Amino acid sequence: MKISLTVNGNLHTSEVEPRTLLVHYIREHLGLTATNVGCDTSSCGACTVHLDGEAVKSCTILAVQADECDVTTVEGLAKNGEMHPMQKAFMENHGLQCGFCTPGMVMAAISLLREIPNPSEEEVRIGLEGNLCRCTGYHNIVKSVLDAASKGAAGR
Amino acid sequence: MTGSILGNRVLRKEDPKFLTTGGQYVDDLLTEPLLAGAVHVTYVRSTVAHGRILSIDTSVAESMDGVIAVFTAESLGLQPENATYNPAAKRALLASDKVRFVGEPVAAIVTERPEQGEDAAEQVIIDYDVLEAVIDIEAAMETDTLIFDDIPNNVVFDTAAIGMPDISGDSFFDGCDVVVDGRFVNQRVAPCPLEVRGCAATWHDGRLVQWTSTQHAQGALKNIAKANGIDEALVRVITPDVGGGFGAKIGTYPEEVLLGTLAKQIGRPVRWRETRSESMVALGHGRAQIQYVRIGGSRDGQVHAVSAKILQDSGAWVDVGAVLAPFMTRPMLSGVYAIDRIECRTISIATNTTPTVAYRGAGRPEATALIERAMDLFAHELGLDPVEVRRKNLIAPFNEPHTTAIGQQYDVGNYEKSLDLVLERADYAALRAEQRARRERGDTKLLGIGVSTYVEITGGNSAGETARVEVQPTGRAIVYTGTSPHGQGHVTSWSMILNAETGIPLENIDVVWGDTDLVPVGGGTMGSRSLQQGGAAVHQAAVELIEKAKETAAQLLEASATDIVFDVDSAAFHVVGTPARSVGWSDVATASSPKEGIAHDTNFVAGGPTFPFGAHLAVVEVDRETGKTTLIKHVACDDAGKVLNPLILDGQIHGGIAQGAAQALLEEVRYDDDGNPITSNLADYAFISAAELPTFEVVHMETPTPRNPLGAKGIGESGTIGSTPAIQSAVIDALAHLGIRHIDMPATSERVWRALTSVST
Numbered sequence: 001m002k003i004s005l006t007v008n009g010n011l012h013t014s015e016v017e018p019r020t021l022l023v024h025y026i027r028e029h030l031g032l033t034a035t036n037v038g039c040d041t042s043s044c045g046a047c048t049v050h051l052d053g054e055a056v057k058s059c060t061i062l063a064v065q066a067d068e069c070d071v072t073t074v075e076g077l078a079k080n081g082e083m084h085p086m087q088k089a090f091m092e093n094h095g096l097q098c099g100f101c102t103p104g105m106v107m108a109a110i111s112l113l114r115e116i117p118n119p120s121e122e123e124v125r126i127g128l129e130g131n132l133c134r135c136t137g138y139h140n141i142v143k144s145v146l147d148a149a150s151k152g153a154a155g156r
Numbered sequence: 157m158t159g160s161i162l163g164n165r166v167l168r169k170e171d172p173k174f175l176t177t178g179g180q181y182v183d184d185l186l187t188e189p190l191l192a193g194a195v196h197v198t199y200v201r202s203t204v205a206h207g208r209i210l211s212i213d214t215s216v217a218e219s220m221d222g223v224i225a226v227f228t229a230e231s232l233g234l235q236p237e238n239a240t241y242n243p244a245a246k247r248a249l250l251a252s253d254k255v256r257f258v259g260e261p262v263a264a265i266v267t268e269r270p271e272q273g274e275d276a277a278e279q280v281i282i283d284y285d286v287l288e289a290v291i292d293i294e295a296a297m298e299t300d301t302l303i304f305d306d307i308p309n310n311v312v313f314d315t316a317a318i319g320m321p322d323i324s325g326d327s328f329f330d331g332c333d334v335v336v337d338g339r340f341v342n343q344r345v346a347p348c349p350l351e352v353r354g355c356a357a358t359w360h361d362g363r364l365v366q367w368t369s370t371q372h373a374q375g376a377l378k379n380i381a382k383a384n385g386i387d388e389a390l391v392r393v394i395t396p397d398v399g400g401g402f403g404a405k406i407g408t409y410p411e412e413v414l415l416g417t418l419a420k421q422i423g424r425p426v427r428w429r430e431t432r433s434e435s436m437v438a439l440g441h442g443r444a445q446i447q448y449v450r451i452g453g454s455r456d457g458q459v460h461a462v463s464a465k466i467l468q469d470s471g472a473w474v475d476v477g478a479v480l481a482p483f484m485t486r487p488m489l490s491g492v493y494a495i496d497r498i499e500c501r502t503i504s505i506a507t508n509t510t511p512t513v514a515y516r517g518a519g520r521p522e523a524t525a526l527i528e529r530a531m532d533l534f535a536h537e538l539g540l541d542p543v544e545v546r547r548k549n550l551i552a553p554f555n556e557p558h559t560t561a562i563g564q565q566y567d568v569g570n571y572e573k574s575l576d577l578v579l580e581r582a583d584y585a586a587l588r589a590e591q592r593a594r595r596e597r598g599d600t601k602l603l604g605i606g607v608s609t610y611v612e613i614t615g616g617n618s619a620g621e622t623a624r625v626e627v628q629p630t631g632r633a634i635v636y637t638g639t640s641p642h643g644q645g646h647v648t649s650w651s652m653i654l655n656a657e658t659g660i661p662l663e664n665i666d667v668v669w670g671d672t673d674l675v676p677v678g679g680g681t682m683g684s685r686s687l688q689q690g691g692a693a694v695h696q697a698a699v700e701l702i703e704k705a706k707e708t709a710a711q712l713l714e715a716s717a718t719d720i721v722f723d724v725d726s727a728a729f730h731v732v733g734t735p736a737r738s739v740g741w742s743d744v745a746t747a748s749s750p751k752e753g754i755a756h757d758t759n760f761v762a763g764g765p766t767f768p769f770g771a772h773l774a775v776v777e778v779d780r781e782t783g784k785t786t787l788i789k790h791v792a793c794d795d796a797g798k799v800l801n802p803l804i805l806d807g808q809i810h811g812g813i814a815q816g817a818a819q820a821l822l823e824e825v826r827y828d829d830d831g832n833p834i835t836s837n838l839a840d841y842a843f844i845s846a847a848e849l850p851t852f853e854v855v856h857m858e859t860p861t862p863r864n865p866l867g868a869k870g871i872g873e874s875g876t877i878g879s880t881p882a883i884q885s886a887v888i889d890a891l892a893h894l895g896i897r898h899i900d901m902p903a904t905s906e907r908v909w910r911a912l913t914s915v916s917t
């Protein structure tokens with residue numbers, strides 16, 4: 001089937017099989033490999049991207065469902081070589097270790113701040129419940145998100 | 157003087173990549189030229205826990221779309237091989253005569269596309285004569301059903317059988333006023349690195365090149381060479397970025413070492429990546445002990461004797477999990493306490509479950525859990541505050557090696573101080589007052605406070621670690637390390653160590669690891685060894701390189717090498733007394749070799765293992781009505797010796813605490829009676845999330861070890877070791893006034909609720 005969608009600002013028109021998941025389309029057709037796959041039960045959130053501005057687990061969506069949509073992955077966040085405030089906050093607060101959950105975590109966190117611009121710690125924890133990390137104990141991830149929020153990342 | 161960078165909070169050099177383009181994990185090697193045209197391997201796994209294979213019919217699968225070939229042990233001629241830790245256990249890389257756990261690989265399917273392999277795997281028909289599944293370790297020692305034909309009672313390792321002392325009996329507790337018994341289950345958990353296992357392999361110029369998600373490329377190389385029947389020189393292992401390991405990626409697995417053979421059969425490169433559901437049953441599991449404990453002492457709280465019989469679940473193979481109880485748990489049983497008499501026998505038992513391996517802490521969390529739980533039981537029996545009982549028994553501060561009754565020698569310790577720091581930060585007295593107040597007013601939210609004090613062993617291997625430092629003519633440096641980061645930040649830490657000695661700026665330093673052609677000798681990253689061995693090796697290489705460079709600088713400055721001094725602030729060499737005329741790294745490197753620059757190789761051997769220690773305090777709230785347990789506060793003091801980068805140190809502690817909390821409260825791998833896993837994906841396994849944890853409080857303390865020039869001990873596992881018993885203890889403490897003495901981990905709401913109902917009726 002033929003789909004056409006915008007990914008990180010670039011328009012792509014591709015032929016895909018109906019069963020192709022959005023995450024596989026992004027990774028294999030487009031070669032954007034930052035978005036990871038960590039499970040097969042839509043539990044881990046490593047595959048989180050933005051679909052028309054909202055966080056979705058891209059392993060739960062077929063590529064054909066993203067037809068005519070606007071997709072952003074972590075590769076599309078930096079502008080003119082400058083990291084998004086959320087990316088910077090993760091760096092400054094050591095919000096990542098092995099980095100495997102990180103792209104999905106950053107995308108989920110940005111989406112969270114769009115909904116709740118100044119969240120409490122508890123709101124961050126509940127908001128990120130669907131994104132698993134095995135390395136950081138979430139401590140510095142939560143700190144990163146709160147730090148980004150305090151610096152006004154919500155508008156970005 | 158600008159002063160050394162060591163000890164400063166330095167942001168990680170590796171982060172921009174992970175945050176913008178993502179890591180390059182094995183699954184991301186889409187444009188690697190050597191892997192062009194790669195096919196996909198899917199393993200067909202056993203769906204029964206124990207059975208004889210009567211037949212394997214691959215004909216339907218072979219005719220399916222995209223299927224290139226289907227291989228079995230028979231078609232590949234795979235012969236049974238002995239397990240390292242017990243040669244009487246034998247299996248082939250693909251199950252041949254028998255299957256021994258659900259998830260064991262039985263056949264390999266090679267397809268053009270991964271999804272074709274998944275479809276074809278469902279069409280491989282395996283006929284089994286199903287045997288009794290042996291799941292429980294205590295039952296396993298009694299049954300007539302043998303998992304390995306030549307291993308009686310399914311006992312794969314027994315300390316008494318290799319001449320280590322057995323436990324003696326009642327006389328061991330002579331002179332004790334009070335003796336308490338306990339049976340603790342240290343449950344089986346899944347390591348769950350967020351990246352599952354994956355590899356790619358190809359034959360190139362007569363050599364096998366294999367990319368693998370591993371903690372130890374040089375170890376993997378040996379196993380890959382052996383499985384392919386080729387000389388080690390004909391194998392190159394490359395480690396891409398690795399999305400976590402936690403011990404489970406130290407060794408190799410059949411699915412990995414078979415790939416070279418499959419690539420050769422097909423004549424094309426192969427890729428393999430398991431699904432999470434496969435990973436949950438085929439990546440090794442951790443912990444899995446049952447501990448029988450007796451502790452005795454006098455009424456004032458002094459402990460005199462501890463006796464333990466530990467049963468270790470080895471699963472359906474004799475991997476490293478089988479030897480953790482005897483060699484990691486047993487030696488650490490004295491904990492931080494001066495106990496006159498300690499005895500321990502460990503027995504490792506095969507079951508029809510996933511084989512056990514190392515998992516964060518690997519035997520030491522089990523030791524700490526055992527002695528800490530025993531201390532609590534002893535304190536409860538005496539009606540004393542568990543903190544005061546601990547304090548009474550602590551080994552006094554020492555700077556010279558201290559040997560415990562079980563024979564383990566510790567390097568340096570100041571245990572009481574770490575306990576005091578934690579109690580002070582948490583305001584222990586106020587917490588106890590709050591607990592009393594809640595109990596008195598009948599609050600439905602019970603407060604529980606748990607304290608653990610611990611010591612563990614890190615960097616226990618004596619083979620040393622390699623480092624090579626190269627300075628190129630441009631002045632850029634490359635560090636080659638035998639350790640293998642997968643989240644620990646070695647790029648930053650090793651750059652800091654090199655910078656501190658050589659003055660070469662952090663941004664001009666690259667770090668290389670995990671490629672066996674570039675780093676042929678290395679011990680990998682495990683057992684919290686990296687900084688104290690690999691980092692110390694980088695330090696040693698830098699110091700030696702400077703001495704070597706002085707020779708070249710002497711020629712350039714027309715002086716004698718003994719008159720050359722190196723000034724780290726300016727990163728330059730000059731003749732003593734005349735700093736105005738100097739030569740820098742680029743000059744020296746160019747003069748040494750205009751093409752290659754200057755380099756130095758070294759091997760650092762530590763003065764022995766190190767013994768990080770500390771104290772943790774956990775506070776939980778338990779809902780009396782529902783049993784729901786919430787960790788609301790966790791204070792940790794982990795003394796890892798001299799700190800290199802507090803940013804990374806704290807990150808390691810946080811991650812460790814979370815995994816400890818996960819074991820204490822939530823996570824458990826479970827099987828039904830037939831050996832079917834019932835926690836085999838992330839929807840069913842209670843992987844801990846952000847919503848189940850509080851922000852942690854970390855208190856710093858630094859007692860340097862004399863065993864390496866950095867004064868560093870390991871920090872990768874301490875957080876897990878200290879937190880698990882503190883949190884378990886807090887849950888029990890919340891219910892202690894109701895007469896509850898013990899609840900096994902994980903203290904799930906259901907389990908706590910059952911404990912509550914057992915006393916309220």
Ligand code: FES
Nearest residue numbers: 038042044045059
């Ligand atoms: S891969 Fe999408 S939720 Fe885990």
Ligand code: FES
Nearest residue numbers: 097101133134135
């Ligand atoms: S940083 Fe490793 S899983 Fe989150």
